[in-house]
Amino acid sequence: MVKLNSNLESLSENYLFVEVARRKQEYAKKNPFAKIISMGIGDVTLPLSKVVVDEMKRAAETLSFKATFKGYPPYEGYEFLREAISEKYKSLGVKIGTGEIYVSDGSKSDASNILDIFNRHSEVLIIDPVYPVYRDSSIINGNKVRYLRATEENNFLPMPYEGLLGDLIYLCSPNNPTGAVYSKEQLKKWVDFANQNRRIIIFDAAYEAFIEDKNLPHSIYEIEGAKSCAMEVCSFSKSAGFTGVRCAYTVIPKELEVNGHSVGKAWLRRQSVKFNGVSYVTQKAACASLTSEGKKGVLECISYYKTNARILSEAIGKLGLWHIGGENSPYIWFKCPKGMTSWEMFDFLLREANIVCTPGSGFGESGEGFIRLSSFAAHEEALYAAQRLKELKI
Numbered sequence: 001m002v003k004l005n006s007n008l009e010s011l012s013e014n015y016l017f018v019e020v021a022r023r024k025q026e027y028a029k030k031n032p033f034a035k036i037i038s039m040g041i042g043d044v045t046l047p048l049s050k051v052v053v054d055e056m057k058r059a060a061e062t063l064s065f066k067a068t069f070k071g072y073p074p075y076e077g078y079e080f081l082r083e084a085i086s087e088k089y090k091s092l093g094v095k096i097g098t099g100e101i102y103v104s105d106g107s108k109s110d111a112s113n114i115l116d117i118f119n120r121h122s123e124v125l126i127i128d129p130v131y132p133v134y135r136d137s138s139i140i141n142g143n144k145v146r147y148l149r150a151t152e153e154n155n156f157l158p159m160p161y162e163g164l165l166g167d168l169i170y171l172c173s174p175n176n177p178t179g180a181v182y183s184k185e186q187l188k189k190w191v192d193f194a195n196q197n198r199r200i201i202i203f204d205a206a207y208e209a210f211i212e213d214k215n216l217p218h219s220i221y222e223i224e225g226a227k228s229c230a231m232e233v234c235s236f237s238k239s240a241g242f243t244g245v246r247c248a249y250t251v252i253p254k255e256l257e258v259n260g261h262s263v264g265k266a267w268l269r270r271q272s273v274k275f276n277g278v279s280y281v282t283q284k285a286a287c288a289s290l291t292s293e294g295k296k297g298v299l300e301c302i303s304y305y306k307t308n309a310r311i312l313s314e315a316i317g318k319l320g321l322w323h324i325g326g327e328n329s330p331y332i333w334f335k336c337p338k339g340m341t342s343w344e345m346f347d348f349l350l351r352e353a354n355i356v357c358t359p360g361s362g363f364g365e366s367g368e369g370f371i372r373l374s375s376f377a378a379h380e381e382a383l384y385a386a387q388r389l390k391e392l393k394i
Contacts, residue, residue, distance in 0.1 A: 005140065007139055007140050007141070007142055008140060010139050011136055011139060011140070015132065015136070016132050016358070016362035016363070017040070017041050017358075019362070020040045020041065020346075020356065020358060020359075020362075021041075023346070023347075023350070024036065024038070024040070024350070024356050027350050027351075034354045035354055035384075036350075036354045036355075036356060037354060037355050037356065037377065037381045037384060037385045037388075038356045038377065039312075039355055039356060039357055039373045039374045039375075039376075039377055039381075039385060040356040040357055040358045040372075040374060041358070041374065042176070042238070042330065042331070042374045042376055043243050043376055044237070044238065044241045044243050044301070044305075044376050045376055045377055045378055046241055046301050046304060046305075047241070048240070048241050048242075048245070048285075049240070049241075049289070049294065049297025049298070049300075049301070050297070051288050051289075051291065051293045051294050051297055052240060052285050052288045052289050052294060052297065053285075054288075055284050055285050055287070055288035056281050056282075056284065056285045056288075058284070059280055059281040059284035059285070060281050062280075063280070063281070070280040072276060072277060073276075073277035073278060073279065073280055073283065074277060075102075075268060075271050075272045075275065075276075075277055076101070076102045076103065076268055076271070077101065077102065077103025077104075077249065077277070077278065077283060078103070078280070078283050079098060080283075080284075080287055081103055081283045081284075081286055081287045082098040082101040082103065082249075083098055084286075084287045084290040084291075085098075085101050085249055085290070086098050086101065087290070088290055089219065089221065089251075092218055092219055092221075092222060093222065094219055094221040094222060096221065096251055096253070097254070099254070099264075100251055100252055100253050100254060100264060101249055101250075101251055102249060102250045102251075102252065102264075102267060102268065102271065103247070103248075103249050103277070103278050103283060103286075104247075104248050104249060104250060104271075104275070104278065105246040105247065105248065105275075105278055106235060106237065106246050106247075106248045107204060107206045107233045107234060107235035107237070107248040107250075108133055109248070110233045110248060110249075110250045111131075111133055111134060111137070111170070111202060111204055111233050112133055112134075112137035113270070113274070113275075114202060114231070114233075114250070114267065115137060115138060115141045115143060115168075116141075116270050116274070117263070117266040117267055117269075117270050118167075118168060118200075118258075120141060120142045120143055121143075121144075122143055122167040122168055123143065123144045123145075123146055123165060123166050123167050123168070124138040124143045124144070124145050124146065124166060124167070124168045124169075124170065125146050125147075125148060125164070125165070125166025125167075125168065125169045125170065125199075126138070126145055126146070126147055126148070126170050126364075127147075127148050127149075127150050127158055127170065127171070127172070127175075128147040128148065128149055128150060128363075128364035128365055128366045128367070129150060129156075129177060129178065129360055129363030129364035129365075129366050129367030129370070130150075130170065130172055130175065130176070130177070130363055130364060131172060131176045131177070131204070131363070132362065132363060134170040134172075134202075135364070143168075146165050146166045147364070147365075147366075148164070148166075149365075149366045150175075150178065150180070150366055151366055152322065152335070155180060155324065156175065156178040156180040156324060156333070157175075157180050157181075157182055157186060159186060159189055159190070160189060160190055160193035164193070166199065167199055167200070168199070168200050168202060169190070169194065169199055169200065169201045169202065170201075170202050170204065171187075171190060171201055171202070171203050171204065171220075172203075172204040172206075173187070173203070173204075173205070173217075174207040174208070174210055174211060174325075174328055174329040174331075175329070176204075176206070176207065176331065177331055177333060177358065177360065177363045177367065177372040178324060178325060178331070178333040178372075179324055179325020179326060179327075179328070179329030179330075179331040179332065179333050180324055180325065180329075180333075181211060181213075181216050181328045181329065182216075182217070183215070183216060183217075184215070184216070184217050184222065184223060187217060187220060187223045187226075188223050188224070188225075191220070191223045191224070191225045191226045191229060191230065192225065194229035194230065195225055195228060195229045199229065200229060200230070200231070200256070200258070200263070201220065201226075201229055201230040201231070202230075202231055202233065203219075203220040203230050203231065203232045203233065204232075204233050205218065205219055205220070205232055205233065205234045206233065206234060206235040206237065206238060206248075207238055207329055207330065208234065209238065209239035209298065209302050210238070210302060210305075210306065210328055210329050210330055211328045212306070212327065212328055213327070213328055216328060219232060220232055221251070221253075227253035227255045227256065228253070228255045228256060229256070230253075230256070231250060231251060231252045231253075231256060231263065232250065232251040233248065233249075233250050234248060234249055234250075234251070235247075235248035235249075236248060236286050236289060238330065238376075239289070239298050239301075239302065240285075240286065240289035240294070240297075240298055240301075241301055242285075242286070242289075245282055245285060246278070246282065247278055247282050247283065247285070247286040250267070252264035252267055304379065305330050305375045305376055306330070306375070307379065307382075308330075308375035308376075308377060308379060308382035309325070309326040309327075309329070309330055309331075309332060309375035310326060310327075311382050311383060311386045312326065312332050312373050312375060312382060312385065312386055312389070313325070313326030313327075313332050314386070315385075315386035315387075315389040315390050316332055316334045316373075316389065318389075318390055319337070319389060319390070319392065319394055321334045321335055321336075321337060321394075322334065322335040323335065326375070330374060330375045330376060331372050331373065331374060331375070332372070332373045332375070333360070333370055333371070333372055334370065334371055334373070335369060335370055336360075336369050336370060336371060337394045338394070339369075340369070341359075341361065341368060341369065342359030342360045342361040342362070342367065342368055342369060342370060342371060343359050343361065345357075345359070345371050346358075346359045346371070349371070352392060352393075353385070353388040353389060353391075353392060354388070355373075355385050355388060355389070357371045357372060357373050358371070358372040358373075358374070359371060359372075360372060
């Protein structure tokens with residue numbers, strides 16, 4: 001008899017952002033003249049830079065000639081893109097070889113699919129609150145999930161301690177949803193903990209391009225000892241605006257092994273079975289974003305969104321609400337007033353200010369009573385939203 005994966009029954013009926021969209025649509029239907037500003041989902045709004053689009057056009061043109069046509073791409077990605085990514089790490093003072101880089105269609109996919117190569121009895125440690133994909137993917141896969149609470153008291157940056165359980169450890173810095181960023185000293189403690197206890201860190205660096213403090217690490221490999229205990233997932237989505245184009249990469253150092261077996265080889269074997277690679281056109285576009293001209297476009301986009309973040313952060317501050325993020329992250333994480341729950345505050349902001357946010361409870365139990373605002377909006381919308389926030393009667 002055919003049966004569905006019973007682990008799916010342990011998930012909430014709707015994925016967080018599906019529920020946010022449903023409530024937004026329901027409100028818009030009842031209030032057709034309301035000007036709703038969406039600051040919920042972390043989707044970019046600026047167009048791709050010209051250098052990226054021009055390269056996509058050139059790459060597409062080459063596919064119209066027999067001599068330059070490309071079929072299936074290499075499972076690990078084209079060498080030209082992996083070399084460009086390797087150079088990016090070199091600029092951070094980190095040596096990563098092209099054979100340690102695996103190109104994919106998204107960091108969300110990699111952060112979820114990486115569980116395939118580990119035993120399903122492996123316990124997964126997740127910081128709560130955090131990006132729902134880590135939790136939901138672990139549950140679907142049948143892994144036992146353990147939580148480490150991030151709170152206002154620890155600035156949403158919990159640290160390891162003796163006796164902490166979890167074979168696989170998800171760390172996200174800058175964090176989604178809180179915007180909190182681990183320092184080098186804090187990450188060193190995590191790396192030392194993982195090495196001493198033979199754990200593996202899955203480090204999500206999707207928002208590293210937003211870090212402006214030169215003392216904060218962009219990669220876990222800036223930390224001594226990380227190559228023997230950590231893999232890193234990163235993306236072009238938020239840096240180059242590829243949320244709809246889809247391109248990312250995972251770094252697995254050759255030193256990373258489990259019981260003498262290469263984790264990188266296991267991942268490539270998995271990818272060759274379940275994934276056919278990223279298109280030539282997309283990889284050429286990603287490579288263009290890493291050129292000197294492409295980096296200028298990336299910095300312009302990042303600066304645009306960070307300006308939005310500062311505007312929103314200032315508005316939240318004027319309301320007298322506790323908040324973090326907005327400096328080295330595109331997200332602002334703030335505490336709901338007057339003991340409101342996250343969904344109560346969501347409805348309040350939608351009703352009173354026509355602003356769509358994301359309820360913190362959707363990211364985990366420790367997110368209850370908090371709200372995430374995204375700065376991925378048009379600049380005029382950020383200004384408008386900030387004005388509406390300042391006028392709220394809280």
